Every structure is written in C-alpha cells, then in structure tokens.
Amino acid sequence: MDKRLLTIQDISCVGQCSLTVALPIISACGIETAILPSSVLSNHTAKGFSGWTFHDLTQEMPKILERWLHEKIDFDAFYTGYVSKEQIPFILDIMNRAARPNALRIVDPAMADNGVLYAGFAADFPSEMEKLCKGADFILPNLTEAAFLLGEPYAGTEYNRAYIERTAKNLYKLGAKNVILTGVSLETGKLGIATYNGATFDYYFTERLNASMHGTGDIYSSAFAGAILREKSVLEAAAIAADFVVESMKITLKDESHWYGAKFEKALPYLVQRLN
Secondary structure, three states: OOOEEEEEEEEEOOOOOOHHHHHHHHHHOOOEEEEEEEEEEOOOOOOOOOOOOEEEOOOHHHHHHHHHHHHOOOEEEEEEOOOOHHHHHHHHHHHHHOEEEEEEEEEOOOOEEOOEEOOOOOOOHHHHHHHHHOOOOEEOOEHHHHHHHHOOOOOOOOOOHHHHHHHHHHHHOOOOOOEEEEEEOOOOOEEEEEEEOOOOEEEEEEEOOOOOOOOHHHHHHHHHHHHHHOOOOHHHHHHHHHHHHHHHHHHHHOOOOOOOOOOHHHHHHHHHHHHO
C-alpha cells in the first residue's frame, strides 16, 4: 500500500507558504498528500501585502474526522504547521483515531521568528503547542520557537554549540523522539540544522544567503516530511531539505520582482533528483 500523509495547516491562497507549499512538495516526493486546512486566507500576512481575508475552519475538523472514520480513511503520517490553540485538541484526536499502525507525527511548531510570537498568538500559545510536540516523532522548531517552547529568553545570534545541544536536549525532554533545530549558525557564512535523537547530535550546514524570504520554513519542513516518508535517515532528510531551500532561494534571487515568497516550484526537479 502506498503511503498517505495528512498535513494540517492554513491555506494562504497566494504567497507560497503553508498548504500551497506542502501539497506540491510532498506530492513531488512521491507521497500521497491529503490536506486538512486549519483556516483560509486570501494571502499571507507578512510584509508586502496591505491586508488579507481570514476564515477559521476549526469547527469543521471534528466533522471531517467523523466522515473519514466512516469511510475508513487513515494515514501513515501527520505533518502539522500553522494552527491555532483551539485546534490542537482536535488535531490530537485526529492523530489518535485516524492513524495506521506506527503512523509518524511530524510537528513544525510554527508560531514565532526573530524573537517574537506571530501576530494573533497569545502568550499561553507555546504551552499549548507543547502538547502537540509531546509524543511527536519529529519536531522542527527554529531557535525562537525553541526558546518559547522551553520558556527561555531568545538568544538571538549570541550562542554556541553548547547552547544548541542544551536546547535540543531540553526539547527532547518535552517528549519528542527527534529534535531538528533549524536556522542554526556556528560559523560565519554557514546556516543549517542540528538534530538530536536522545543519544547523538548531528549537524548539517549550507551556504548562508544574504536574503530572507517568507515561507522558507514551510518549504523546509515539507521537504523534510517528504524525505522521511521516502525512508531517508533523519540527517539525510534534514540535509536534502536544507539544500532544497537554498536552491529555491537562489532561483528566486534572480527575479527582483518576486518579493512574496520563494520559487520552490522551479527547484522541484532538484528535490526529486536528490531523493532518487
């Protein structure tokens, strides 16, 4: 039986992020990808757009689950992104009741960056996100999200390897089986990830580009999820995802008019080649 993954996050109709990133990337990895939108937005909420529409879909989640159970629809993996506090109990219920044996849980605790929570998240949101991280097979926080999950001050750029490894160990204690810390830099001109499985640390670094693009975290997590479902090791999946993000960004930098996201679509052949 082919593997089927369910990804739960918002749809920003325009803006190359969330579900409009996850669905094509994981599908390109050869994995059947089902979606459960947490909300629908006209476009993403980052700098550049003057506003947006928003429609919450929380109340649809239990109805959809009951329909799936009636139809005997289940999943080999779950991958969550941007969701609300109110949705986390419903998501946990879906993961518990619509899972095939040994189904994987991949959690991107998408809630913060650059030292601050995203707009719309209250101060108690990280403690709710912690419930989703507990029992996950993989969590993929950036350093800001890691600090919020642990209730610690954001370290900014002033940290060392000891800080990274202490942070990863403390995240592991929350109940995740594998921690993938993203946005890690221990050397000028390099950016990458640190992984921890409760016993060993691994690192992978890529070229650090002098650019910032909305949606690259979603691109990373989606490529990681697809690679894991293709039975790559954690370090292989983390490295493939990191290189895919860099490739997507390099393509985007050639087009100065493309300010609202990263041209990951043009880099999909690179991702498929790496997986094969």
